Amino acid sequence: MHLSRRTTLKLGLAAIGASAAASPAFASKGSWLSSATAMQPFARPWIRWWWPGGAVENTELDREIAVLKAAGFGGAEIQAFNPAVPNLTADERAHINDYANPTFFEHVKRCAEAAQKDRVQIDYTLGSAWPSGGGFAITPELALVELTPAITSITAPVSGPIVINLPVQTKKFGAMGGLDSRNRDPRASDWKARLEKRWKLIAIVAVKGTAAETDGKTFRDSRVLMPGQIAPGAGIVVTECLQPDGILNWTPPEAGPWQIIAFKRFTVDSSVMAGVGEGPQLVLDHFNKAAFEAHARRVGDPLDQLGTAKTAIRATFIDSLELMTDLHWSDDFPEQFQKRRGYDLMPYLPYLVQPGWMNPWNPRVSQPYYISDDTGDRVRADYRAVVSELLIENFWQPFVDWNHRHGFKARLQAHGGPSDVLCAYGLADIPETEDLGAGGNTHVLRLARAAADIYGRPMVSCESMCWIGTPYEVTPAQWLGRANLLFVSGVNALVMHGFPYALHKEKWPGWFPFEPSPFLSGFSSQINEANPLWAAIPTLNAYLTRAQGLLQSGANIVPVAVLLTDIGYGSNPGEDKVEKWLQGLLDGGYDYDRINPDGLSKSKINGQSFISPGHARYSALIVPALNGLAPGLLDTLLRLARSGVKVLFVDRVPDRSDSLRDSPVADATIRKGMDALQAAGAQVVGAEHISASLASAGVSPNVRFKSTPCLFIEKRHGDETLFVFHNTSSEAITLDCEVAAKGYPCLYDPFTGHLRGLALRTSGGLTMLKLDIEAGGASFVVFTPDRLKAPKVLATIDTRPGPQAWTLTLAGHGHRGRVVTGTQADFTLTDLSTTETLADFSGEAAYAATFDIDPAWQHDHASVWLDLGTVHDMARVTVNGTDFSATLAPPFQIDITQAIKTGPNALVIRTFNGPNNAMMDLKLPGLKDLKLKPAGLVGPVNLIMKA
Numbered sequence: 001m002h003l004s005r006r007t008t009l010k011l012g013l014a015a016i017g018a019s020a021a022a023s024p025a026f027a028s029k030g031s032w033l034s035s036a037t038a039m040q041p042f043a044r045p046w047i048r049w050w051w052p053g054g055a056v057e058n059t060e061l062d063r064e065i066a067v068l069k070a071a072g073f074g075g076a077e078i079q080a081f082n083p084a085v086p087n088l089t090a091d092e093r094a095h096i097n098d099y100a101n102p103t104f105f106e107h108v109k110r111c112a113e114a115a116q117k118d119r120v121q122i123d124y125t126l127g128s129a130w131p132s133g134g135g136f137a138i139t140p141e142l143a144l145v146e147l148t149p150a151i152t153s154i155t156a157p158v159s160g161p162i163v164i165n166l167p168v169q170t171k172k173f174g175a176m177g178g179l180d181s182r183n184r185d186p187r188a189s190d191w192k193a194r195l196e197k198r199w200k201l202i203a204i205v206a207v208k209g210t211a212a213e214t215d216g217k218t219f220r221d222s223r224v225l226m227p228g229q230i231a232p233g234a235g236i237v238v239t240e241c242l243q244p245d246g247i248l249n250w251t252p253p254e255a256g257p258w259q260i261i262a263f264k265r266f267t268v269d270s271s272v273m274a275g276v277g278e279g280p281q282l283v284l285d286h287f288n289k290a291a292f293e294a295h296a297r298r299v300g301d302p303l304d305q306l307g308t309a310k311t312a313i314r315a316t317f318i319d320s321l322e323l324m325t326d327l328h329w330s331d332d333f334p335e336q337f338q339k340r341r342g343y344d345l346m347p348y349l350p351y352l353v354q355p356g357w358m359n360p361w362n363p364r365v366s367q368p369y370y371i372s373d374d375t376g377d378r379v380r381a382d383y384r385a386v387v388s389e390l391l392i393e394n395f396w397q398p399f400v401d402w403n404h405r406h407g408f409k410a411r412l413q414a415h416g417g418p419s420d421v422l423c424a425y426g427l428a429d430i431p432e433t434e435d436l437g438a439g440g441n442t443h444v445l446r447l448a449r450a451a452a453d454i455y456g457r458p459m460v461s462c463e464s465m466c467w468i469g470t471p472y473e474v475t476p477a478q479w480l481g482r483a484n485l486l487f488v489s490g491v492n493a494l495v496m497h498g499f500p501y502a503l504h505k506e507k508w509p510g511w512f513p514f515e516p517s518p519f520l521s522g523f524s525s526q527i528n529e530a531n532p533l534w535a536a537i538p539t540l541n542a543y544l545t546r547a548q549g550l551l552q553s554g555a556n557i558v559p560v561a562v563l564l565t566d567i568g569y570g571s572n573p574g575e576d577k578v579e580k581w582l583q584g585l586l587d588g589g590y591d592y593d594r595i596n597p598d599g600l601s602k603s604k605i606n607g608q609s610f611i612s613p614g615h616a617r618y619s620a621l622i623v624p625a626l627n628g629l630a631p632g633l634l635d636t637l638l639r640l641a642r643s644g645v646k647v648l649f650v651d652r653v654p655d656r657s658d659s660l661r662d663s664p665v666a667d668a669t670i671r672k673g674m675d676a677l678q679a680a681g682a683q684v685v686g687a688e689h690i691s692a693s694l695a696s697a698g699v700s701p702n703v704r705f706k707s708t709p710c711l712f713i714e715k716r717h718g719d720e721t722l723f724v725f726h727n728t729s730s731e732a733i734t735l736d737c738e739v740a741a742k743g744y745p746c747l748y749d750p751f752t753g754h755l756r757g758l759a760l761r762t763s764g765g766l767t768m769l770k771l772d773i774e775a776g777g778a779s780f781v782v783f784t785p786d787r788l789k790a791p792k793v794l795a796t797i798d799t800r801p802g803p804q805a806w807t808l809t810l811a812g813h814g815h816r817g818r819v820v821t822g823t824q825a826d827f828t829l830t831d832l833s834t835t836e837t838l839a840d841f842s843g844e845a846a847y848a849a850t851f852d853i854d855p856a857w858q859h860d861h862a863s864v865w866l867d868l869g870t871v872h873d874m875a876r877v878t879v880n881g882t883d884f885s886a887t888l889a890p891p892f893q894i895d896i897t898q899a900i901k902t903g904p905n906a907l908v909i910r911t912f913n914g915p916n917n918a919m920m921d922l923k924l925p926g927l928k929d930l931k932l933k934p935a936g937l938v939g940p941v942n943l944i945m946k947a
Helices: 005-009 032-042 058-070 090-095 102-118 191-197 289-299 301-312 333-341 346-352 375-405 421-427 442-455 476-488 532-551 575-587 597-601 631-643 663-679 687-696
Strands: 046-052 075-081 121-125 145-156 200-208 224-226 256-267 313-318 409-412 430-434 461-464 493-500 560-563 592-595 604-606 609-611 620-623 646-650 683-685 711-717 720-726 733-739 744-749 754-757 766-773 778-784 796-801 806-813 819-827 842-853 863-867 870-872 874-879 893-895 903-912 936-939 942-946
Touching: 032 532, 032 778, 046 058, 058 102, 075 102, 075 493, 102 121, 102 301, 121 301, 145 346, 200 346, 256 346, 289 301, 289 375, 301 313, 313 375, 333 375, 346 375, 375 409, 375 421, 409 421, 421 442, 421 597, 430 442, 442 461, 442 476, 442 575, 442 592, 461 476, 476 532, 476 711, 476 720, 476 778, 493 532, 532 711, 532 720, 532 778, 532 842, 532 874, 532 903, 560 575, 560 597, 575 592, 575 687, 597 631, 604 631, 620 631, 631 646, 631 663, 646 687, 683 687, 720 733, 720 766, 744 766, 766 778, 842 936, 903 936
Parallel strands: 046 075, 046 493, 075 121, 121 313, 313 409, 409 430, 430 461, 461 493, 560 592, 560 620, 620 646, 646 683
Antiparallel strands: 145 256, 200 256, 604 609, 711 720, 720 778, 733 766, 744 754, 744 778, 796 942, 806 819, 806 842, 842 903, 863 893, 863 942, 870 936, 874 903
16 A cells, blocks of 8 residues: 555644644744634634423533533534424423523523533524514514515407406415414414505506516416516506406506506515414514514513623524515515615516515526516616615614624624625624535635625634535534635634434434424434534544634735625526636635625725725725626726726626616716726726736736645735635645745644644745645645744555454444444454444444554654544544544544554554434335445555654
8 A cells, every 4th residue: 555645744634643743833932823722712613502492401401511512612502493393292392482481591591601610602593493583572563574476468459357466475384374373372363364454555567568488386486488578667557547346447558468567565474484482483574673673672682681691692693584575575665765766666566576586595596577678677776775775774783783782792694685795794793604505605605704804803604514415424524524615715613503402312313403304305414412423523623623713813815806786695697607707716816705885885995905894905806797887886996996906897897877766877977987997997808817817917816826726715914824725626636836925834733733844945936835635625834934844754664454353342323213232253344334234323333453563663763554444434543542533534544653562452443423324214204215324444454654
């Protein structure tokens, strides 16, 4: 077996043996690494802590706080909800809806007291489940409303009365469904009638033109195959022509096809998903400040009664909004729109009908139902801007203000809602993204980092470790790889998803809220003691803590800002093309932030750069291909270009205003401004030439890649610089690149905190780096003022087979929680899932054997390594009673030099595999679709001498 140089320099996913030679943990007193080490108690990862409503016990809460602290977590986010918790006892059923009542807040207080004692912190979700709402605080008058259309197509002239389709309430999850006994509470006996009382016909608008061709689904979930072509300009409002019998007493003024669209306001037929507490679970009106205030009084104000324990609560949290509306609306929306945009929206309502845009789950691009000239684009831009303003003013800003008044930080997820996502993120003390919806899309994940840079937020968190469809098979290697992806996407504070309260732990694996069901394939990671891979968490958390200690200090070095005007990110035409050239920017070595008009307008010029309100410095601004530009942005762009900031327009410049307001005058101003911008040095470039244009303009990249590029981030702290490089591929790579950084390059290992010098190679003022990075791994390169000696590159000088005879001892579970224990001698290494009697095993498999060490292998200049070969899913090694750190991902190699002796040596290799194989059950929907996964130590196990 030959080991390459890659093996000896690996970081990230590599396992570092306890005896590995190491330089000091920091280069010099007062250095960045020294500061990061001091920050580590505050940089530990967090975890979402699922409570089965109020069916919790104080003694168990105390125990679980201690468990989380011992595992290396810095805090837990309380999320009390009820995703159909199974097998409840009568007592648990009686208490699961203890929420926002004295009993519940006693549990929160006990939890906060335990957190204080154990020096961890608590975040509190401001409301059960999502979206916010529920209880008797959110009455029918404070519930979320929507605008729903109904379409009638006619051809004029018509004979006789026009019978039109009128909107009916869209059925969703049910706001007052009969299956929920809480809706039958006598105090809510008139709520259905009060909800219906808010239903109101808003407008009937007729437009001349053809019908849209759709895929036949309901309006909200449909996709437009061919938009209808309608006459430019405003429609004809014929609301007053509707007779009580539903007949429209109106005659089309011209012959030909007509579309008559009726719009009605409804309360949204959707409740708080999995919400607990008494009374109906209506979603609050996020566009009505009074609704938020009523909600906060119920679920938040009682926190003030926690006494001194209140100081253990760091922040309150609001998850992604996931508002299930047809079209976002409010009781006063027409008046607000007129006030903010200066014209009556009613004649233009047909242009708003565009399915997909408002979908909180997987928003998608669909054409609008109706197109004409550019009127529709303008109206939709105005409408979405007003929706964003109202959401921020009536929900996000009040949430932040409430937290600050009560002494808490505000942590929020702005995605999933129809607002300027960067502005909303930026309001938070802790903006948070998530990897469930974003998956591995670094461009989506980077939005929260961008907001932090724009508005000056040092911490960027992420609801993390979520994979759709694989809830029981996520491995430590995947956790590490995902963490590295998040780090190079700007995240520096992971909130892992998640830790279920140990409900019914006597029946393995206990309660896990996101297991597969007849309705969902399951997702998330079960990160608690019931999962055998809990054994990986202390090692994983040590890695995350050291990495986050570094990443939470220093400033991000981001040379390029890219304008973002998309309200409801990712659901408008063209965004997929933008992400393609954004990836080209990263591949060209340029890190970027998206920047919104608000952040751009508040930035200050500094030489040929501009400085955001949060003190981020950008040397260039890129404007994606836009048809229209907000008139207020023009002066900002001119100011930047005339100061020497590089301004690039991709493919074309906008030739009009993006608003319908005063459009002839505004359009002329935009066209004249574009001429002035180009005269001041702004350029139009093709998407494929962006990096080259930046370079020719003197805008330096963060990294100059000489080999296949990878994802990266650069940070600076005083005179020191940190680069993190992440290999997203499934194969190891050798990264060859150049960077402009002062000082001496060193490799930092977040597993151990050790720093190792790299050979210094420079050319033309640049430092050349050649780094071997394992699949999914990351290299942390710190440039320090002090030079550390580069360690000798070890070469393999001998390889010998390890033990062949093993004694296997099992401790775990099989199907339906069956306890599996036992010992088998003379076991031959194999994948346990291929062994008939062990195929369903999940747990710890301990392999014991002895091996001999030749005296020739013990000398001062050689080290002995143990290569475990193939392992599923992680391993811990003990040699002669000396325990080594857990190895979480390939290559499973450990330096065992410190523990060996001449002659026979005792070896124990313990492997742990996830719950998947034991959870398979052909009789249960959801679980029957699980597939067997490899398990145990497959090997081969070899001994390697390096010198």
